[in-house]
Amino acid sequence: MLSQSLIEDVLTAALSTGGDFSEIFVEDRFTNNFTLQSGKIETCLSGRDFGIGIRVFKGLQSVYAYTTDHSKEGLLKAAKNAAQAISGKSIIQLAPFVHESVENIHPIHLNPQEVDKSRKASIMKNAYDTAKNYHSSISQVTVRYMDEEQNVLIANSEGKFAEDKRVRSRLAIQAVAVRDNQMETGFHGPGAHQGFEFFENLNIDHYANEAARIAVTMLDASPCPSGKFPVIIDNEFGGVIFHEACGHGLEATAVAKDNSVFANRIGEKVAPSIVTYIDDGTIQNEWGSINMDDEGEKARKNVLIENGILKGYLIDKFNSRRMGMESTGSGRRQSFRFAPTSRMTNTYIAPGTSTPEEIIANTEHGIYTKYMGGGQVNPATGDYNFTVMEAYEVKNGKLGKPLKGATLIGNGPKTLQLVDMVGNNLGHGAGMCGSLSGSIPVNVGQPTIRVSEITVGGTKGE
């Protein structure tokens, strides 16, 4: 993407004022984003993102410059701009590059950039037709199609020189159901670190029907009661609760500055022993998977909490300096516009022994959440909130009527302590996670679990 000698010049210019580490990230990304609404493909966006990020460290100081100007002058100017933030004399020289061949653990069979756009359109139409025809109350269906090929080159002053190609595909289906003055929505958004074969092997009807079914079901839902209840959270995307409640608090971004409730607690019991929490970027072709992170570190499986004991954090290169701990291959970024920082990949609660049926049967009175919406956490306090897309009442060990308008709030570390049943049906769900280094693809996952008490904010009083 850039010549090796130009890269050397840029890395050297970046170090000219006394930096002790410099890095270049070159990104060339091709994307397609299509939207189908009211039966018609309305928007087709195709584009090429291209830019270069240059980073310099000096001790605990980090400087980042980026540019879309790929000329030699433009790049050297950016490197010098970055170097200007540091004052001193050059102290180190570049180590000779060691070209790494990054093993591709996520096979891509059909690059979407080589697939005719009419085939993409027909996939969208299939999803639309299925969802629209699910029920007469479905008034609107929006289908979004996305594919991208991201080529990256990462080189640094320590001799790293690595290249990678990431290909991702995703389909998002939103259905709106209407009755009288009431409107409800349902959503499903499967995605993978995979080529066009992802769409060809995807059970599109299943996802389209589910999105429509949720919207239609919610038309008959009662307002969710408010109060404190045992809450059963179904598998797959249900894992978003622990993504918010503890995943973010385990990122070095918060831990390194002691701004996380989990800081300085390695070895402590932070959860019941039935809880094991893992971040694994190596799961083949999963949406949040990577071959290497955006600092050129190999993807790995990081056990964060094992049988309730805090084992580790998610650490990037810069925060590893502040923490005095090794990078865990967790440095990620949305694009060249962001300096990388510690982020999740595919994060999940490991399966336990209970069947989902047992969990429901053992719950006298509570709330069962089948599909979650999104959520948010304040890592400093651990306070989180997230919404429930589809929920049901649980009464005497059986599922009851559907409930709408539920929001779960609480404190991450406290909620973690209250997990009292873990199912055997681990599954993953795709999402986008926003934080300091932008919006990145991640999976959240878990088996069905039960928390003995969560505060539920509903639209109906207690």
Place this chain on the structure above:
Amino acid sequence: MNIQEFQANLFSAALASGFTDVEIYYEKKEVFGCQIFKGEIDQYEIAEDGGVSFRGIFNGKMGYAYTEKIDDASIPFLLDNAKENTLIINDEDSEEIFSGSSHYEHGNFFSTALNEITIPEKIQFIKDVERELLALDPRIVATDYCMIRTESVSRSLSNNKGLSLSDEMNYLYAIVEAIVKDGEETKTSFEFTVSKDFHNLNAKEIAKKAAEEALSQLGSKNIESKEYPVLLRNDAAASLLATYSSNFSAENTQAGISSLKDKLGSQIANQKITIVDDPFLEDGLATRTFDSEGVATKKLTLVESGVLQSLLHNQKTAKKEQAETTGHAHKDSYKSAVKVGPSNLYIEPSELSFEDLLATMGEGILITSLSGLHSGANTVSGDFSLAASGFYVADGKVQYPVNLMTIAGNYYQLLQDVEEIGSDLTFPLSPIGSPSVLVKSLSVTVE
């Protein structure tokens, strides 16, 4: 390769390959940002950013493509993709390349004085904010973010119908998030300032506001979960309005995903509510002289005394309703398609002070921040259930902070249930603004 040369080559290649009308939109941005942690530079960012998008009519349909790599090799990439995209688009409401408005207001959105502020001056300022903050109270343990950022953005739009427009703007903002600890209790606050007038910024004042906001939340108590009168502080009210602002888009009403469909002329809010969109608002973050199709922008009243007067339109949505575009064609950047979006949109303030509003409420809940807006607010139905922080109010005065809450209701109902509007209009680091809003009642659940 410079942009003029690129544009000339792109247009001639496009017209030669069968495009009839063509447009190029170019954005260029200069960014500086710096974050301080414990007196040292923690993050430092400097950038030159930009890209172009191409739109063109091929066989009567509009095709799009964009690139950030401006070189000759990108020209066939843009044309091939744009052409292929027209083949799968099957929207019969076609877009048009615009030949120009009769008059364009001049906009003065770029401050030369701000542009001349040096990087060391900016760094010193944000260091001062952190130092002042940490010195204020021993319970202030750290900052999560303490950063300053400046951006200058220039945009230009040209087409083969003779239109050639450009404008530029710059702004500066500073953000500080204070973390306070007292025993087991941790609270955070988020304080910001947006300005073009660097020399009038006061580090001490920003630090003091951040400290007060965080410290005031310590010692939170439980109260009964039930319906309460709610005073949404200006920043919280603005964040809620921002979440629902897409409902004013004619694109959403036409798609049947906005409840404001067929509501023109009806009372959609209490008569105390007037909502305007002002593309020329001083210090606004979405100021612009022309919209994303090149149409001249102007101030528009959306809701007057509670009655819906207008929706936001671009050329395509206006054509569908035999109306005029309101100059609200919008794209987030050169990467996006032309959609509909507001510029600086806000609820007009009244004369009532914040204290007046507290006094009018008597007993109730003051909400100072909302979170989970991206997921807890259903923009289609208007229903929301959101995590909230705030205070218990009795006898017209703030009594004590309340444990984490959720507030739930329906935004359209809330607009009808507004009892008073404050005078304290603010834009919380956003082009969408509001004064504080007193609401008859919302369902409040306390953790």
